[in-house]
Amino acid sequence: MSVEVISMVFFIIFSLNGINGQNSNNCPDRTGYFPDPFQCDLYYICSKGIAEVKLCPDGLVFDDSDPNKERCDIPANIDCGDRTALQEAKSSKGCPRANGYYRHTDPLACNKFFNCVEGTPVELTCPPGLIYDDIASTCAWLSDTNRKDCSKSKKDSLDDGFTCPDEEIQGPDGRKLPHPTFPHPDDCQKFYICRNGLMPQRGSCSGGKVYNEERYTCDEPENVPGCENYYKGKKN
Structure with a gap:
């Protein structure tokens, strides 16, 4: 085995040990729930200064507003800032990610959207006159959204x-x-x-x-x- 391969093996082992709770660098405090600095749906549970890595359900991101609470929510409700990385998507028909609210697959169904729960889409309909807003993940007036594919002429x-x-x-x-x-x-x-x-x-x-x-x-x-x-x- 070459020196390069041995070095790579030790690097991987060291990294895995850090992920599995041996690395306290991810704990700003000894106890609490803290965000990963780069990945928005990854966070750490710190107990006695030891970090345990955790992932939000796919499609949700970690709410870092209160280190005493463990909470994941839809991206529309959380400001991730520079934490732009996300886990690999677990997509299915109608669900770009396993959880969250998403635009309907029918491009003409502006007033409909999917609520995805663990990869299963549930079709929902906006109140009369409203359309689904991708950015806010809610129903809104057409004039209050950035959707260009929907028209008041319909x-x-x-x-x-x-x-x-x-x-x-x-x-x-x-x-x-x-x-x-x-x-x-x-x-x-x-x-x-x-x-x-x-x-x-x-x-x-x-x-x-x-x-x-x-x-x-x-x-x-x-x-x-x-x-x-x-x-x-x-x-x-």
């Missing part, structure tokens, strides 16, 4: 042709309306609702009331120009 419409407008609608107080309403073009009592700003639905005021587009609510007919006589001759 909107639902009613059989009379009504679709929800693209722009945000502000109420009388200047705040964005999460479910804005719009007047019906031919019927003072009826109106449209845009759930989450994108999903159109029909609405109707109770008997005796008409829709007031300035107040975004149902109101007395005399308060709505053009609808003052709507109920005259009608049974409420």
